[in-house]
Amino acid sequence: MKRWTMELLLLIVVVIWGTNYTIGKYGVIEITPVEFTAIRMIIAAPFLLLIAMALERSIHIKRKDVFHLIIVSMVGVTLYQSFSMLTIKYISATNASLLISISPIFTMIFSLFFKQEKFSKQKLIGSVIAFTGTILILLVHDPSSNQKNVMIGTIIGILTSMSWGLYPILATPLVNKYSALRVIAWSTMIGAIPLVLLTGSSIVFIPFHLNQTSWLALLYAIFFVTIFGLVTWYVGVQKIGATNTMVYMFLTPFTAVLFAAIWAKEHIYIQQVVGGIIIFIGLWLVKHQRKTRVNEHDYDSNIL
Template sequence: MDAFIAPLLWGLLAFYNKPFPIFKYWKEFLVSGFYGVFAFSTLNYLGLQSISASQAGMISAGIPITILIFTPIFLKEKIKLKAWVGAIISIIGVILLIQGKQTASSEGSILGEIEILISCVAWGMYTVFGKKYVKRIDPLTLTAGAAFYGTLLSAISCIGTVDPSSIHMSPNAWLGIAYVSTFASVIAFVLWNAGVKIVGAGQAAPYINLLPVWTVLLGVLLLKEQISGITLVGGIITIIGAVLASGKNNAVKIQQKVNF
């Protein structure tokens, strides 16, 4: 799907008459592409092979915590004590969530949970580095560069690991690729980078809390998934902790104008 995302972003750059400094900012593009496109997406899809969308969504509530941890390290933004308390609460929630799986623990499900957890770390890194990079690269160009290098990394990872003859595309599969390549990737990534540039990584973190809410809701409504009581409690605690950790005034707000 990354192969579809990059051309769409290049088209947007051409529409806005923007140059694409693919080599000038190759380090920034490579780092963003690795964390935000390659690592985050790959780990998410791998994790969803063995755990439900609802469970993955609630585990992803830990993303604000990773942003909170990396923000003072890479962006030098100050984090208040209240935020760290929220982080601890959220971690407790994630532990309860993982322990409250519907089915008996297995190597596959445990691996899936670990993959989703690591994807949260990857998105946290993508966010803080994105905040750092958009000071000199506009969000659209940064997203296009990340998509390009992320596509290269994805292609390299497929060498010797994917059998082309085993790939069978149905109409619904093509429709899914079209959706993921536009709304869930191009539009989402560009708007996220633009928002992070405006409000800062710390202030953007709370909006990630909508991800597990929508994932669980849509998983139940569309996929008819069931969630156990302890899993639900763990998810709620995780979200509460994340809100507390990344709530208003926990990080210094840095206002910048976004120019497309």
């Protein structure tokens, strides 16, 4: 595959992930975020495992790593995916995308806590700058929004960012031993199990009661966001490297904001734009210096 073809596919993935902040809202109108995520993951998981098997000729995980994989799955799929859909449900696509974009800051904080990285002034300055931009966004007052929902969504959005920030720290030992695609394929399957249990037997009947719009949002999340997006992303990491691939992640919030403004007619406040720019400056300072093993695989993206 030629480099320009791979980069075009990565650009398509970023557009898909960005637009999902708006499209996903249609999926949680009739059903809860947990139900939506349970159906999405339980359908996507077998496809991801089959693709991993086809590309790598094996999906084997050693018995001694199973418990570690379960922990990774609970954080990266059960918690993160459920929190992200709750965030999308309660707050604007603009704020949701910008809040979740600060996950690399939490990755840095957790990496310092687990002693995977050394402290540096540049990382501290970048973190402070990014959080300043986040505060600006959170202080935006939209008179058309339900303030109680906004507060709930904001809190969940921060928890979403924290869980996705913790995920690469926990997953790095497994990714070093196996591969990112194999780990995410198994994580999707294992992480879906608690969601299915929470949903109960009704998960079998839910799909038959969804309207066309909800079904389209669900199918979009399953086949484009999850299967096509994840596989293409990790192939991109293999083909052109993690650093070159991660550059595209900075376009995800931009795509989310632009699509929300055009499709959903979300009003974009100048404070959100300024806050977003400040966040990206902070993220650039943090990520520019990172040369640890976490950064080699660097998949702390805004995957939904």
